[in-house]
Amino acid sequence: MKYRKFDLKKDKDAVFDILNECGWVHNKKKDRYLNKFLPAANTLVIDVNGQAEVMATSSIGTIRYQDEKLKLSAITGVAASLLARKQGFAGKLTATRLALDAEKGAEVGVLCIFDQGYYNKLGFGNGNYEQIVFITPATLNIKRKPKTPVRLTEKDYKKIHKNRVNRLPNHCAVTLPEYTTQVELGEKDKQMGFGYFDENGNLTHHVWLHGKGKEQGPLWVQWLAYENLDQLMDLLAFLKSFEEQFLLIKFVEPSLINMQDFIEKPFLIKGMTRKAEHQNYINSSAYWQLRILNLQKCMKKTHLNCEDFSFNLQLSDPIGKFIPEDIKWRGIAGDYIVTLGQDSSAKKGKQEGLPTLKASVNAITRMWFGIMSASTLVYSDGIKAPDELLKKLDKAFLLPESHVDWGF
Ligand SMILES: CC(C)(COP(=O)(O)OP(=O)(O)OC[C@H]1O[C@@H](n2cnc3c(N)ncnc32)[C@H](O)[C@@H]1OP(=O)(O)O)[C@@H](O)C(=O)NCCC(=O)NCCS
Structure with a gap:
């Protein structure tokens, strides 16, 4: 799969066809998403038979975590023309966009879903109900x-x-x-x-x-x-x-x-x-999803009203297999020692004697934002931890409701 940057001059007709086949865009000359948004945003395409047939785009912004601000990659469009469906192109291009943004410093990714399940394969978990x-x-x-x-x-x-x-x-x-x-x-x-x-x-x-x-x-x-x-x-x-x-x-x-x-x-x-x-x-309904792109940076900006406690995190991340070989960032799977409290942290490794939490990035993101409690994520997202640790996590992440308050 070869991806490249969108070029309005070269790709306008082809990307119009993609978006028109999706029913999103009807006027090639005047449409603002095609003519203004996509060139300003970070838009990638994949060519099939010599022309763009798949696109994915992101906008870099911020997302608040309580009083902190984190660097955000918002996926602001994904589409495949009718001849490029079910080849894995769209999922891979979205993963590529996120990986490139993560390499440039994005700490969290967010997107709106057409349905539940598709972006879960890239490590995203449901947000709050709106x-x-x-x-x-x-x-x-x-x-x-x-x-x-x-x-x-x-x-x-x-x-x-x-x-x-x-x-x-x-x-x-x-x-x-x-x-x-x-x-x-x-x-x-x-x-x-x-x-x-x-x-x-x-x-x-x-x-x-x-x-x-x-x-x-x-x-x-x-x-x-x-x-x-x-x-x-x-x-x-x-x-x-x-x-x-x-x-x-x-x-x-x-x-x-x-x-x-x-x-x-x-x-x-x-x-x-x-x-x-x-x-x-x-x-x-929960129509947006999010995922952590950089665990260490997210934890550094996490200030919780709880006594300090630490645990080993065995984190899985499904995004790696969707990212082309030439990109270094391949997700955040691995072993971490996480400490939560007023000054939280995550560092690579394992520490003997600490309890272990096994979780996907999808689930950890939901817990971290306070969207779903650790004890519930055992049943909805399959996380595993001793009861005592689950109880501590439930208390630590009693946070205000998450709302994105922006359309994307
Ligand atoms: C959304 C869209 C980009 C997906 O394109 P696609 O070509 O089907 O995507 P991919 O080839 O990457 O992925 C297809 C796979 O995802 C799976 N999938 C699709 N929806 C899913 C869901 N809700 N849950 C789990 N898996 C899902 C398919 O079953 C298929 O699985 P397979 O690879 O095992 O056969 C395409 O349908 C589209 O352009 N739609 C119109 C625009 C749109 O809605 N964009 C999304 C905005 S959020």
Whole structure:
């Protein structure tokens, strides 16, 4: 398998065909993902019969681990044309992209899944459930009067991106580069943005919406950005102000709150709108996955509220067999001595007398982010450890909920 860098001039027609066959892209000239995003991102292709038939791309950003920031490789697209399926190309190219990013310093990898199982083979494990909220704005229980915002357009992309970067942080929050924001702003006839500025001209909170031009909605909140929860209340009050016209707004539940606390009679409305066009409900799924790419660096930035304890980790990582021979980074499988506490660490080797945890990188990543407890991972992901160690791990990783709060 030979991979190479994407070249817009040379590969535009071929990559358009790949993306068009996937149903993602319909306009070769104007599509922003093809013409703006892929050239700015780290895009690789594989040729079959002399032209690109498979692509995988990543964007380098950050992911928060409590108050620390880690270097992130976000896989922001994987696709194979209809003639290049089931040859192993797509999986290998994704692994190649991750390996090259890991060599350049990425500490964690993240991606959205088309289904569960495929990326598990590359060491990824399920993230937290995200709640997708479908509500009629009239049911929002927000008492404050809406403030009049300023209209935002694509031209404001720098301010919009800065506000997203400076948003109220939460555990596991992802931030990607400016081009990822800019590319999302391009559909003038369907999108609109509204925001609030402080006296120094800084955008402090805003909402970016999709669904313009439909009399009763639905409106899709592409993102909300705010520096504190009071500003989130401003944004919810603003969305409620649409209540005379729009029947449905959809959004991913903001981290740190439960939307149900802000909905009037949620069960009554859910029952009354059951099977209706504008059904009100909250739906959850784990649609993103992540994996550790550098265990030592991740542990160095891990500060836990527990007494120090150490164990031997026998770590397996399935990604190596998907990576071409010419790349040095082949995953993180191996033996480590891990110490957890205020200042955690992982170093290569084994120490006699310590208990042993046997786990895959998929499972360790989930435990480390606090997504699933060690005791549960015994059954869901097949990890093995003495009971006493499992109990210590369960307590050590009682962390806030993980939410990525960024589309990719
Ligand atoms: C997703 C996509 C890239 C996969 O392409 P592909 O050519 O089937 O992938 P690969 O050849 O690398 O892998 C195929 C293998 O994965 C397996 N697989 C597929 N889905 C799986 C799942 N959910 N769980 C476990 N294994 C899975 C297949 O059974 C096959 O196994 P085999 O090698 O033992 O026969 C392709 O279907 C595509 O381009 N889809 C449209 C765009 C898209 O959805 N991209 C993904 C965005 S997250």
